Amino acid sequence: MKEIIKADKIVKTITWSAGPGCHGGCGVFIHVKDGKLIKMEGNPDHPYNNGRLCPRALTIKDFIYHPDRLRTPLRRAGKRGENKWEKISWDEAYDMLEGKMTGIRDQYGAESMIFVQGTGRNVGGWLLLAAYSYGSPNWLQGGLTGNSCFHPRLVCMRMTQGDYAVPDCSQFFQERYDHPEFVLPECIMIWGQNPANTCNDGFMATWIIDCMKRGSKTIVIDPIYTWVASKADLWLQIRPGTDGALALGLLHIIINEKLYDREFVENWTHGFDKLAERVQEYPPEKVSQITWIPKEKIIEAARLFARSKPASIQWGVPVDLAPEGAQVANSVIHLWTITGNIDVPGGMAIARMAYDVPPYPMSKEAIAKYYGDVMPPEQMAKRIGTDVYPVAREFHWRAQADMTLQAMLTDKPYPIKGAWIAGNNILTSAANPRKYQKALNRLDFIAISDVFMNPTIVALADLVLPAGSMAERDGIRAWWTPLNAMQKAIEVPDCKPDEEVCLEMARRFNPDLKWKSLRELYDDFLKPSGLNYDQLKEKGWVFPPEGHPTQPYRRHEKGLLREDGKPGFNTPTGKVELYSTHLERMGYDPLPSYEEPHMSPYSTPELARKYPLILSTGRRSILYFHAEHRNIKALRELEPHPVLEIHPKTAASLGIQDEDWVWVENQHGRCKRKAKYLNGIDPRVVQTPHGWWLPEKKAEDLFGLWEVNINQLIPDGTQAKCGFGGGQYKSIMCKVYKAEEGIQGIYQKESLL
Amino acid sequence: MKYGLYIDYDWCSGCHACELACKQENDLKLDQWGIRVIERTYQAEDKRVIEYIPIPTEYCNLCVNRIAQGMKPACVHHCMTKCMDFGPIEELSKLVEKKKKSVIWGSNK
Numbered sequence: 001m002k003e004i005i006k007a008d009k010i011v012k013t014i015t016w017s018a019g020p021g022c023h024g025g026c027g028v029f030i031h032v033k034d035g036k037l038i039k040m041e042g043n044p045d046h047p048y049n050n051g052r053l054c055p056r057a058l059t060i061k062d063f064i065y066h067p068d069r070l071r072t073p074l075r076r077a078g079k080r081g082e083n084k085w086e087k088i089s090w091d092e093a094y095d096m097l098e099g100k101m102t103g104i105r106d107q108y109g110a111e112s113m114i115f116v117q118g119t120g121r122n123v124g125g126w127l128l129l130a131a132y133s134y135g136s137p138n139w140l141q142g143g144l145t146g147n148s149c150f151h152p153r154l155v156c157m158r159m160t161q162g163d164y165a166v167p168d169c170s171q172f173f174q175e176r177y178d179h180p181e182f183v184l185p186e187c188i189m190i191w192g193q194n195p196a197n198t199c200n201d202g203f204m205a206t207w208i209i210d211c212m213k214r215g216s217k218t219i220v221i222d223p224i225y226t227w228v229a230s231k232a233d234l235w236l237q238i239r240p241g242t243d244g245a246l247a248l249g250l251l252h253i254i255i256n257e258k259l260y261d262r263e264f265v266e267n268w269t270h271g272f273d274k275l276a277e278r279v280q281e282y283p284p285e286k287v288s289q290i291t292w293i294p295k296e297k298i299i300e301a302a303r304l305f306a307r308s309k310p311a312s313i314q315w316g317v318p319v320d321l322a323p324e325g326a327q328v329a330n331s332v333i334h335l336w337t338i339t340g341n342i343d344v345p346g347g348m349a350i351a352r353m354a355y356d357v358p359p360y361p362m363s364k365e366a367i368a369k370y371y372g373d374v375m376p377p378e379q380m381a382k383r384i385g386t387d388v389y390p391v392a393r394e395f396h397w398r399a400q401a402d403m404t405l406q407a408m409l410t411d412k413p414y415p416i417k418g419a420w421i422a423g424n425n426i427l428t429s430a431a432n433p434r435k436y437q438k439a440l441n442r443l444d445f446i447a448i449s450d451v452f453m454n455p456t457i458v459a460l461a462d463l464v465l466p467a468g469s470m471a472e473r474d475g476i477r478a479w480w481t482p483l484n485a486m487q488k489a490i491e492v493p494d495c496k497p498d499e500e501v502c503l504e505m506a507r508r509f510n511p512d513l514k515w516k517s518l519r520e521l522y523d524d525f526l527k528p529s530g531l532n533y534d535q536l537k538e539k540g541w542v543f544p545p546e547g548h549p550t551q552p553y554r555r556h557e558k559g560l561l562r563e564d565g566k567p568g569f570n571t572p573t574g575k576v577e578l579y580s581t582h583l584e585r586m587g588y589d590p591l592p593s594y595e596e597p598h599m600s601p602y603s604t605p606e607l608a609r610k611y612p613l614i615l616s617t618g619r620r621s622i623l624y625f626h627a628e629h630r631n632i633k634a635l636r637e638l639e640p641h642p643v644l645e646i647h648p649k650t651a652a653s654l655g656i657q658d659e660d661w662v663w664v665e666n667q668h669g670r671c672k673r674k675a676k677y678l679n680g681i682d683p684r685v686v687q688t689p690h691g692w693w694l695p696e697k698k699a700e701d702l703f704g705l706w707e708v709n710i711n712q713l714i715p716d717g718t719q720a721k722c723g724f725g726g727g728q729y730k731s732i733m734c735k736v737y738k739a740e741e742g743i744q745g746i747y748q749k750e751s752l753l
Numbered sequence: 754m755k756y757g758l759y760i761d762y763d764w765c766s767g768c769h770a771c772e773l774a775c776k777q778e779n780d781l782k783l784d785q786w787g788i789r790v791i792e793r794t795y796q797a798e799d800k801r802v803i804e805y806i807p808i809p810t811e812y813c814n815l816c817v818n819r820i821a822q823g824m825k826p827a828c829v830h831h832c833m834t835k836c837m838d839f840g841p842i843e844e845l846s847k848l849v850e851k852k853k854k855s856v857i858w859g860s861n862k
Contacts, residue, residue: 039777042831053831058773196766206833213764213834227766230803622768633783634776638769679794680801750784 017121021625070466110135118424133506143430162570167312169207187308193316202479225680241731247331249287259306261340271579325725389723644673669712767805771828
């Protein structure tokens with residue numbers, strides 16, 4: 001038995017970004033010996049995770065000290081794609097970044113530089129600070145067609161109910177499930193999310209399982225019979241992409257059977273009669289035909305959800321990714337609204353950043369208040385997409401991704417000349433990645449900040465900035481609650497946290513910037529909490545006090561939601577708007593309706609004959625976060641190859657056996673997958689994870705990217721009419737056929753060697 | 754007093770946290786695991802069952818060093834669905850009396 005190596009210090013912090021990679025904020029203890037992380041353990045007192053950690057957090061030592069980690073800034077020495085680099089110092093890197101960006105600003109204007117983050121990691125807010133200090137409004141999640149990850153849901157919640165909401169699983173209290181005001185949800189509808197495999201957006205999905213163990217009933221909407229579906233009271237096996245029809249069908253039943261909360265509807269909603277009229281177009285028979293879900297199950301689900309009090313809905317990204325995702329999001333909001341489940345214990349808790357502290361700002365108001373004075377409004381007006389999409393102009397804060405891609409290719413509305421990409425392996429993650437490669441290759445200058453060499457860096461970067469992991473950062477975090485301090489536990493020589501790099505560049509581009517150091521910035525941002533950074537660090541985390549506008553419940557009754565202090569919701573009518581006055585004013589349909597996927601057996605029957613299977617991509621794995629972690633061997637052992645989950649009957653009809661290598665192909669492109677039999681999938685549907693590249697293969701071959709990148713089958717430019725939602729990641733068509741050979745040099749399990 | 758691990762595999766979601774927590778704690782090599790999660794699926798009377806079951810291996814030492822410090826074994830501490838526990842076998846046997854699909858993994862420790 002091994003002796004336990006004793007740490008010489010233990011640092012209390014939280015996880016966010018580089019390392020586990022995700023959006024979560026799990027409390028941890030980092031054990032440090034001789035300046036090195038030897039172990040990371042979950043903090044049992046932290047209310048987010050209560051000691052628990054996922055595999056990616058538990059292998060962070062392998063991540064931090066990985067031999068392939070970027071350990072010094074690099075300047076490109078050969079041509080893009082040749083993987084030839086010159087090591088440079090941080091001073092040289094800063095000077096190069098400043099020099100190139102200043103050149104672009106002087107010649108073309110600051111808007112010609114785009115600032116690209118990936119998913120919701122902690123670099124986001126700091127990259128925004130760099131962008132605005134430089135003078136560019138073009139901060140975005142690059143490659144995300146339709147801005148379809150949480151943003152459609154966010155803008156709809158903001159427009160329709162004035163605030164964001166999340167299922168209440170007691171996460172607003174230190175005592176969690178024991179808090180006297182908390183009520184266990186009687187029923188949770190889990191809509192396109194697999195809480196056993198992935199957490200989303202400041203919400204630890206395992207809380208759903210906690211509630212299930214305590215007795216909450218569940219309705220799972222998923223094309224796949226997952227473990228959670230197997231534990232649920234009801235499983236609705238939906239045809240991918242038809243979520244909008246299902247939501248309208250559920251509303252139809254709840255309204256027609258008068259199962260809604262009459263008192264709440266009467267007092268706190270606007271436009272109920274118009275919604276009631278609209279949903280008549282979606283009777284259960286029709287919805288059953290569209291969604292492939294038996295009519296009886298739809299009716300049963302509607303009744304179970306509406307009769308349960310309180311009830312909540314945990315929704316995932318398929319809501320955004322459905323055609324007209326914003327309309328689907330609104331339909332789901334209407335479900336929790338008319339059943340009276342908003343702002344009540346155990347229902348949908350209104351969620352604001354604790355104390356409204358905005359290290360990761362998620363509203364235009366927060367940006368204006370904290371970051372706004374660093375960029376003039378006339379410059380702000382140049383944000384790509386705002387001229388076409390009023391919803392983006394009024395309720396959103398990023399550049400529209402599909403239009404940014406077009407701008408790079410067409411120089412319209414103005415030329416894009418440079419990109420600073422932080423934590424986004426865009427050639428792996430973007431829809432239509434080859435188009436992105438072509439577009440980005442047109443730029444004069446690309447800087448990429450990341451932790452490992454990846455296909456995007458090899459193919460496109462001129463300057464590489466080695467980023468620090470979460471263990472190497474001081475920081476603050478409020479993604480909903482609590483408000484946390486991040487604390488640096490270790491240093492990895494010549495790697496720098498994004499916070500430091502972004503502030504340094506922000507100060508160079510804006511000498512008048514009011515913060516001279518990160519400490520000053522954190523102290524300033526933390527003011528609403530009454531604490532400074534050192535005080536917060538001491539405590540670790542804090543919750544706002546009871547009665548604070550950022551703590552639940554029933555704030556709409558108490559006048560805590562609106563600027564004017566009146567009771568009601570933060571909308572023009574003061575009600576939750578089932579009939580959206582904002583959408584009406586902007587010229588859109590104020591009521592939700594259903595749109596068929598762009599490519600489907602019904603919308604494109606001719607193509608469907610050639611590509612008969614519905615392909616749903618983006619299936620999550622708990623071992624990998626998007627395009628990360630394929631190089632962490634302890635994780636790779638458990639899921640060594642990219643798989644295509646296929647019903648055995650379908651496989652048999654195609655002459656495919658379990659574990660055969662296959663091609664997945666449609667009119668946009670093809671890639672390889674290893675067939676994996678899955679009994680719990682509709683024979684007409686196949687499913688596969690995204691984000692694959694092969695770190696074990698040669699950099700010059702872009703790490704085998706084009707052999708395994710499923711996004712080659714996904715087009716760009718299929719965004720919803722309002723710019724939010726759509727993108728065909730979940731509902732494209734394909735054909736599957738046996739590949740003559742597998743993938744040369746792909747990782748083989750150590751246990752098989 | 755003899756100690757063991759209690760596993761309520763009715764609630765194991767197959768998240769692999771126990772496997773990697775063990776690996777980190779005991780600094781095990783790539784193909785050494787102190788606990789493995791197996792998956793099985795079968796048709797029951799009314800529905801198809803999906804089950805994950807964590808099984809300690811040859812390498813499991815019940816984290817005696819952690820226990821000596823009053824902590825739980827690394828797998829129990831990090832289990833995402835809190836479906837595992839550690840304690841005297843006598844106490845754990847009271848838990849299995851009440852719960853279908855729960856087991857105790859014994860040891861001579």
